[in-house]
Amino acid sequence: MSQRNLLGGTVVFAVALGLILVGAAVAPYAFQLGGSAPADTENAAKQAFDADELVATPGPESGDVTMDSNAEPKTVLIDVGHENDVSESDMQPLVDALVANGHQVKYLTREDAQRDFNGSLRGADAFVVVNPEQPYTGDQLAGLRSFEDAGGRVALLGDPQSAGTTSVLGLITVSVSSGTTGGDAGLTSDYGVSFGSSSLYNMHDYYLNYENVYATPEGETALTEGVDEVVFRDAAPLSVSADSVSPALVSGGETRVESIRKTGPYTVAAQSETVVAIGDADFLAPESAYEADNEVLVGNLADFLVSGDKEAGAPASATPESGGEPGSAPGQGTAPTPA
Structure with a gap:
């Protein structure tokens, strides 16, 4: 490629970059002079910077599971x-x-x-x-x-x-x-x-x-x-x-x-x-x-x-005569009588 073509490309790039920078600098003033930011921009800014929206504050994730009870082994x-x-x-x-x-x-x-x-x-x-x-x-x-x-x-x-x-x-x-x-x-x-x-x-x-x-x-x-x-x-x-x-x-x-x-x-x-x-x-x-x-x-x-104090022997075993099956809870029949 000739040196002339290289210089021409460089000039075009510089001009384009300058226009972009000027536009970015002028945009805020344009909004201040009567323009308005797009709704999506306003919503995004509000979501990002409105402190009232920031409610998901994690609690502390530390500590130990401890017990206060001195109950006998259960x-x-x-x-x-x-x-x-x-x-x-x-x-x-x-x-x-x-x-x-x-x-x-x-x-x-x-x-x-x-x-x-x-x-x-x-x-x-x-x-x-x-x-x-x-x-x-x-x-x-x-x-x-x-x-x-x-x-x-x-x-x-x-x-x-x-x-x-x-x-x-x-x-x-x-x-x-x-x-x-x-x-x-x-x-x-x-x-x-x-x-x-x-x-x-x-x-x-x-x-x-x-x-x-x-x-x-x-x-x-x-x-x-x-x-x-x-x-x-x-x-x-x-x-x-x-x-x-x-x-x-x-x-x-x-x-x-x-x-x-x-x-x-x-x-x-x-x-x-x-x-x-x-x-x-x-x-x-x-x-x-x-x-x-x-x-x-x-x-x-x-x-x-x-921390409870359960009565010994409860629940009682069932028998076929009590209306339940062996090893199950009593059904609708009469509870077994201790021997």
Whole structure:
């Protein structure tokens, strides 16, 4: 290429660059003299720089799960025998805290549940149910009620997106949000707690994304001692209808239910003397257990599970004459008479 052509190309490039720089410098003054910024530019700027929009402030992710209880060694039985949508690793912070404080953790397998459900409960002081997807039999439900009546501690944790949670837990203590009940309605009325089937979300105050809602203590319960604020990643609302059950954790006032978009504070955890119900299970997982005050909540749950005083020998074994099958809870017949 000739030197003349090279110089010509350089001049053209320099002129173009100069026009670009002049345009960039003049544009702000043009807007000030009566022009207006494009709507998309204004919206982007507002989203990027409006401090009122920056509400997703992560809480601290540190701490240890500790227990305050000095209870004698107890046995906590965790149900994994009803196709529960939870893995053992999902509950590791809770399990580690219990074991570190001298308590024993066992898992109810499917074989155990089918062979001798009552026998498994009889050897435990607390029973933890998380997201079951296989229904409990009527005999198993009767055995669980006898276990709780004898002072055994029961923790029920359910995620709203688990279809099995609303239907199976409905057999134990709850009804789905539509008002229908499953199984024995007497068990529902006994505890007076119902789980909603839709997720909560909050577009105004949340942790990392709007589906991670904050919850704060409501009243004074052992479950929330030392808790200022917790994070639930997929929470279901609870309804409390019995005087014996107290709301324990409530979401913020701008929280909505996904299915109906209704705004309000919602109960997400409740407690009675022997039963805890929590509309979330993810807070137990290692990746969530140390967000905000979640580790305090996990420790309080561990304390609750071992602070009961269950009567020995409950629930009693059933016999064919009692209306149930061997190894199951008593049915509608007469309870067996001790020899």
